[in-house]
Amino acid sequence: MRLKLTRDLIRDELITRVQDLSGQSLLQCYQCGKCSAGCPVVHEMDIVPSEVIRLLQLGQLDEALDSKTIWICASCLQCASRCPKGVEFSSICDALRQIVLRKRMATPRVDADDVSAIMVSDAPQMGVVGALRKLNG
Ligand code: SF4
């Protein structure tokens, strides 16, 4: 895959947010791969931890957000204990998950006006409100 890197891409506001939320400096990682090699659940991941960090270093936030990896990481801290640069990948995953969840909340999946009148009159009010909250975050 060929990437066209720009300063704006690499310094993207959301990439900075990942660093702020995680407390980790992405540029500390020099891609030695020790984190990926020692992760006990790496076989379940679609992108290994060091690759997720590389994507973020290159401004490829969407690929990182779409990865299964951020939901698979069990926060066991094995990678952090092996990292010569002290990078805590689980904190980066936490930050990425927060961004995904906030994005979902910002996009309601059900409009209250679309709930049918029958549903509103027949279903328990608490149930309707609860379902709307659940579906819309
Ligand atoms: S914290 Fe996550 S990425 Fe790191 S070793 Fe544990 S499961 Fe793997």
Ligand code: SF4
């Ligand atoms: S162990 Fe640390 S420096 Fe090495 S690839 Fe993983 S995060 Fe980067």
